Amino acid sequence: MARRVVVTGLGLICGVGNTTEEVWRNLLAGRSGICRITQFDASKFPCQIAAEVKNFDPLRFIEKKEVKKMGRFIHLAIAAADEAVQSSGLRITPDNATRIGVHIGSGIGGFDVIEREHRNLLEGGPRKISPFFIPAAIVNLAAGHVSIRFGAKGPNEATCTACTSSAHSIGDAFKIIARGDADGMIAGGTEAAVTPMSVGGFAAMRALSTRNDAPEQSSRPWDRGRDGFVIGEGAGILILEELERARRRGANILAEIVGYGMSGDAYHITAPAENGDGAYRVMLNALDDAQISPEQVGYINAHGTSTDIGDKLETIAVKRAFQNHARRLAVSSTKSMTGHLLGGAGGLEAGITILALRDQILPPTINLEDPDPECDLDYVPNLARKAEFEYAMSNSFGFGGTNGALLFRRWEK
Numbered sequence: 001m002a003r004r005v006v007v008t009g010l011g012l013i014c015g016v017g018n019t020t021e022e023v024w025r026n027l028l029a030g031r032s033g034i035c036r037i038t039q040f041d042a043s044k045f046p047c048q049i050a051a052e053v054k055n056f057d058p059l060r061f062i063e064k065k066e067v068k069k070m071g072r073f074i075h076l077a078i079a080a081a082d083e084a085v086q087s088s089g090l091r092i093t094p095d096n097a098t099r100i101g102v103h104i105g106s107g108i109g110g111f112d113v114i115e116r117e118h119r120n121l122l123e124g125g126p127r128k129i130s131p132f133f134i135p136a137a138i139v140n141l142a143a144g145h146v147s148i149r150f151g152a153k154g155p156n157e158a159t160c161t162a163c164t165s166s167a168h169s170i171g172d173a174f175k176i177i178a179r180g181d182a183d184g185m186i187a188g189g190t191e192a193a194v195t196p197m198s199v200g201g202f203a204a205m206r207a208l209s210t211r212n213d214a215p216e217q218s219s220r221p222w223d224r225g226r227d228g229f230v231i232g233e234g235a236g237i238l239i240l241e242e243l244e245r246a247r248r249r250g251a252n253i254l255a256e257i258v259g260y261g262m263s264g265d266a267y268h269i270t271a272p273a274e275n276g277d278g279a280y281r282v283m284l285n286a287l288d289d290a291q292i293s294p295e296q297v298g299y300i301n302a303h304g305t306s307t308d309i310g311d312k313l314e315t316i317a318v319k320r321a322f323q324n325h326a327r328r329l330a331v332s333s334t335k336s337m338t339g340h341l342l343g344g345a346g347g348l349e350a351g352i353t354i355l356a357l358r359d360q361i362l363p364p365t366i367n368l369e370d371p372d373p374e375c376d377l378d379y380v381p382n383l384a385r386k387a388e389f390e391y392a393m394s395n396s397f398g399f400g401g402t403n404g405a406l407l408f409r410r411w412e413k
Contacts, residue, residue: 298389
């Protein structure tokens with residue numbers, strides 16, 4: 001029989017806050033973290049806005065000589081992991097180290113490092129390439145550094161599945177504990193892709209909002225005026241533990257993770273499948289894994305990126321999966337405030353979903369002023385509201401047709 005798994009710690013950092021409670025407080029207040037890009041000169045780019053992490057000093061978490069050996073995505077992962085571990089009260093000792101693992105995903109990894117070292121190559125030749133280039137950039141080094149930092153000697157993995165990366169990391173970590181291969185996992189995702197090549201590449205696809213003169217209004221899921229997503233950066237890290245272990249040490253349990261779904265569209269490299277087929281099936285798979293009915297779910301933190309086709313097809317998928325109950329569901333997109341963290345989105349949004357369960361409050365979708373008639377569910381427009389619900393789902397969908405859904409249950413103390 002599979003073991004039960006609970007969440008005992010959270011670390012969240014994104015454009016609306018540098019700690020979990022700051023993020024949560026600003027989301028409930030409907031504050032956008034999207035602004036003009038400051039990390040490079042974006043004046044010649046079609047999109048000049050992003051949800052940057054503000055006032056972030058990696059020296060608060062990492063020794064100065066080590067900072068240059070890591071990409072920004074690693075800095076953010078370490079900051080979030082520090083908060084998650086501290087908030088959980090988890091102690092990793094020689095006695096339990098081999099039973100505690102790390103699973104942190106990223107969709108892009110050290111794009112900033114790749115661009116910097118490419119400039120060094122062009123300007124100074126191969127001798128100017130840093131010897132730390134590769135370990136500063138590759139995706140699994142966020143998990144590697146966190147593992148080393150805390151002495152976690154259990155499973156050490158990283159998932160790179162585009163915008164579903166950290167949802168898959170959390171889901172896979174959940175299953176690692178459930179089947180007995182570890183007793184605890186530091187799991188989630190991180191991304192720092194506010195760089196010229198990243199912004200330029202997504203802009204070339206015409207995927208990004210160009211509402212440059214009104215950054216705070218640019219991400220507007222399900223609104224008729226939406227014109228693309230906005231890149232965000234940050235990290236979301238959860239501490240997952242086997243239930244009885246968490247109880248024995250007196251941990252503060254935030255929620256139980258009860259279901260994990262995966263699916264593939266097998267349709268197109270960037271467009272979702274017709275009729276939201278992959279999204280529909282991934283939600284059903286999460287429900288089946290949790291062995292609950294659709295009617296038991298009260299809230300979905302949607303993928304909701306603010307793209308024309310994506311928002312429509314997620315709406316269709318929710319209707320297909322939840323049938324008559326879809327009209328009674330609350331569905332919101334916190335990307336309207338945080339932007340889209342790409343591979344880090346699932347980690348951040350899983351954390352937000354857990355906080356919604358903990359406090360029984362639904363975070364809003366801001367900028368929903370003129371609803372698209374094809375997007376006609378309860379998207380919690382513009383204002384947070386109290387609610388009573390026992391189960392909540394977090395959706396993530398990625399390029400290549402890769403989908404993940406996580407299902408959490410409220411913890412009754």
